[in-house]
Amino acid sequence: MMYLILTNIKVDTKDGHPSILEHDNLILKLKTYEDRIQQLTKKNAKPDEESIVKTKSDSDQNNLSVSDHEQVYWSKVGVDEHTKNCDSDFGFSLIDRWRKAKTEVCSSTTDSTIHCHKILQTGHSGTDNFCYVKNMILDVNKAEKPYLSGSMFSSCKKESSWNSNEYQLYLANLMSNVQTDTKKKQTKTLTGRTFFIERDGHANVFHSFTDIVNLFMAVLIHSKGSEVSDMKNNRIIILDSHDNGPFYDVWKLFGEVYRVEEFKKEYADQVIQFEDAVFGIPGGSNFLWKDVWIPNKCYESTILKAFVRFVMSEWKISEHKRRLPNEPIRILFSVRKHKNVQAKIGRRIMNEEELIKLLNEKLTTVSTDNKIPVQVTAIDLGTIGFKEQIEKVRQADIFVGMHGAGMTHVLWMHDESVVVELFPKGWHSSGMRNISKWLGRVYLSWQNVHDKNVADAEHLWTHVEEEEFLQVMKAASQIVQSFHLGSGVDHQNLKFVPK
Known part of the structure; x- marks a missing residue:
């Protein structure tokens, strides 16, 4: 499958598939991208009404635009297997795989159905799954955490595929609690999508973002278009008992967010029908976990890039201002502190001030x-709000810190930046290296190999x-400096040279 990725596009949809793409003065009417490629490459083929290329400045509609020629070129050259496989694991082809895996597990007897999406991701020992319930009923007064036992109903008939779907993690509990073959009269209908999610955690940034990126993917899978409004107009019900945590505002970028107790208070004594209920993809299924202990060979994740762009755009975080050659290199040093001095921090740099x-x-x-x-700015990022954390990381040229969940902030670094990850003796992980590579960041690392620099029995406290x-x-x-070569830099004296 080929994807044409354009900026500033508008997408109209029909049956969930792109039908009109607008980019500046170019309009392509498509049924699918593949159809367009086939029509452009057929010898002597006459463009039909649905696939004609129009330009506002050119009355001759038979002339192909630059974008059309690019599509034809790539369709002839082809994409190598490595690139295809990587896109299937980390790019928009993964979204397509989830979409195509739709299977009905409970067929309608009146107006409710249940579909599940099950795929086997590369390197996973078992399948991953999430499910979608059409017109699910929730008896609010009976809803109890964490899995709403005895309160969910769907007037559908289970198919044989129900038992073969291998529901993983919290999805298994949710699915087992849906009562089927039951018709219950609703008192109120909530339109749109409602996601039911149990978070993997609330305080660890890496674990939290496996859940949040999964929500981003689930919205894409169920969207009928690519407009930003599709990403935002959702309802999220958090099933777990964790505190809200520092990343709760990120969930709110997707729409209304409720804890179970909050939802029960707002809709007390109601029997709610959800037009579209989605039991979300568990965080443990997210591709950020893939090859976390070994270097991954793929060099890009278009999903991750799109997610970063979504968060930055919704919070209106200013773009990185490219430093002038004579300006200082901005180094952000992530320090690990703890309010409770008696508590032990797992991985810690013992000589931060000296460094x-x-x-x-x-x-x-x-x-x-x-x-x-x-x-040099040294900061414990956990002491400031999350939006401010992103803003600080975004403006840094070099982000350096001890291996840990906090290094997940590489997500927000600008394109001409460098990540420096420090490791204790005997500790290996490729998670941050992989994320850096997928986003196009330069990644460097240092590891302690000297026993003299170990400051605790677990080999985690380190003198660098x-x-x-x-x-x-x-x-x-x-x-960092090399990005500015050719821009008027006297590299010997490190000063700006007017041209």
Whole structure:
């Protein structure tokens, strides 16, 4: 399958498939992208009414635009298997796989049905699944956390496929609690999509974003178009008992968010019919977990890039302002603190202050002894609001910190940035390396190999070797500077040279 990705597009839909794409002065009327490719490549084929290419500035509708020629070119050249497989695992082809996996597990006896989407993701030992209930009834007074036992009804008849769907994690509990072959009279109908979600956690940024990215994917799978409004007009019911947590506002970007107790209070004594109820994809099924212990070979995730763009756009976070060649390199040093001094932090840098001083005083280029102007900001990101965390990370040229969930902030870094991840002795993980690569960030790492630098019995508290750290940061700074070569930089003296 081929995807044409354009910026500033408007998409009209018919039966859930793109039918009109508008980009500046170009309008392509399509049934599907594949149909368009086939029609363009057929010899002597006459364009039909549904596939004609029009340009507002060109009355000759038979002339192909640059975009059309690009489609024809790629259809002839083809895409290599590695790229196709990567898109199938981390790109919009994964969305397509979920869509096509739709199976009816409970057929309608009146007006309610249940469909599930089951796929086997690459490298997973079992299948992953999520389900969609049309016109589900919820008796609000009976709804109890976490899985609404005894309160959910669907007037449908179970098919044989019901038992073969291998419902994983909390989905198994939700599906077992839906009472079928039951007609219950509703007192109120809620239109639109409602997602029922049990979070993997509330405080760990990595675990939290496996859930949130899954919601983003589920909305895409069920959207009938690509408009931003499709992403926002949802209802989310949180089933777990965790606190709201620092990322609760991110959930609100998708629509109204309720805890079960809040929903019960607002709709007390009601029997609600949900037009579209979706039992979401569990966080443990998310592709961010894929190859978390080994380097993944894929170089891009269009889903992840789209998700980052969605969050940035909804929160109106300013784009990174490209630094001028003579401006300091902005280094954000993520420190790990704890309000309770008696509590133990898992992975910790024991000489943070010395490293920060080292960067300010001795950071030079790799190839010369010239001092690099740097601006070092050391911060425990957990002490500020999440939107502010994103804003700070977005403006950094280099993001450095000890391996941990906080390094998930590589999601928000700008395109000409470098990630530096530090590891304790004997600890290996490729999760942040993979995310960095999928988003096009430059990734560097350092690992302690010296017993003398281990400060605890678990080998997690680490004195970072200063000279080794300095060399890694020199390399990171050199990479940042390299983005400006050819822009008027006197690389020997590191100053702006007017052209």
